[in-house]
Amino acid sequence: MSIEVVENNVGHLLEGPHWDQASGSLLYVDILGQTVSRYNPGTGNTVKVNIGTMGFESLPPGLNEKVLPGLASLYCLHPDKSLKTHLQGVGLSNGMAWAEDYKTMYYIDSFSGGVDAFDYDVASGTIANRRRVITIPKNEGFPDGMCIDSEGKLWVAHFMGAAVKRYDPLTGEKLRTVQLPTDIITSCCWGGANLDELYVTSSKLSLSEEKLKAQDTAGYLFRVTGLGVKGVKAELFDDLSHLA
Template sequence: MNNISIAFSSQATLGESPVWSQSRGRLLWVDTLEASLNVFDPATGQNIVHTMPSPLGFVTETHEGQLLVGIGCHIERVDETTGKRQRIATAPHAQKGYRLNDAYLDPTGHLWVGLMDEGLSEGSGYLYRLAPNGVWETIDSGFTLINGIARSLDGGTLYVTDSRHGTIYAYEHDELSGEVSHRHRLIDIAPNEGKPDGLLIDQEGCLLSVLFDGAGIARISADGDIVQRITLPVLRPTSCAFDSSHKYLFVTSARLGLSPTTLANMPASGSVLQIDYERIMRQGSAA
């Protein structure tokens, strides 16, 4: 795996939600269950940890450089300098045992985010869109473990993952109105391939679906075909993010639920990985 290295040797219980901060030139990521907000500098290897309440579902950066996090069913703004948090919104269907999961901030400043039942009750999850003015809109429901959310390069398609069922859905998306419609199954990932988790679009418009329990990333065409598979040295990768150059891809991972034998065989579990994505694409084959 010459194209894959350990960027930061953490032992995250559930590393998640990596996003590249343009204003900081750093990778933001969270450990959901240990409730840590992390700011990682690939140039120095330094990882700064900010302790948050649990469960910490996601972090994202607004276009103004502000940090937003999902804590339980709430969205809060975090002052990185002081550590102070300001609650700005609460999910419409917030209730005990539920929490916000993955999120995606679109170019217009709308936050797309899923709400899940931690007990994974069938069809209990929701997809929301939160406007910059704080107004919520319930986009869809019926998910069991709503996860990775992404948008096509042209903005015409919204992709949403239900990890429990191994399905990535595609919606038609109107950029002007923000409306989505005509949900359909783009792809069903076979259980033995892993569970689709975090989702990202590369510069060629392919979907990168991180396969929890699958030790890899599936590169999927807009037609729903797996065109490439990148093998990883961790059984439970969770999500991924490009740096500003799109040369490198960072992948978070989890140690949650792994046996001592698996951890011994895959000691990088829980670490942040770095993939030379540009080189892999040039080679045209999996790492």
């Protein structure tokens, strides 16, 4: 296994990595920097555009943020652009993944300390029968973003846990730990031509000035190779507006 930095000091709060197979590039956001970036590993070039905001009580440079609990929700955006709320009173919506047969959806509310599963109806996009499948001990940080591999195992980023960990959602067992050089690990996704490279985002958020000096890779983008497992192709949103 090898861990490498692919982009240095590119933001405050990197999140939402997504591998675009059509262009062979990685998309990700910097929430506090209000940017979306596209990184091309073939050329090493990155293109950024400005986007969105997030409602913290305070913002950088202090980074003494506090997310207000219970105000988040989980939505489903349908191809006809209609929006349906499926969950309310969420602390902090994060990772989502689907089993290969699309009969199970996995979801993380970071404040709840684990990964939940739902029965999923792919035709209607509805969820039911919520249950806890993975519990993250508090001393291992908060579960943040996640992705799924071709063997149906979940890879969960541990915010304040300096790691991405692989779990079996059928048993809840922790199978593997990939230790990273900075505490605030936010999300991960599979990429590369063979979907066998794990891209990992990180953040400077919640780190003291002392820790920021010690953890000089906070806010970097990492790539992990040699894991011996592959990811699955990400589905594209089916926008029906072109049929109108």
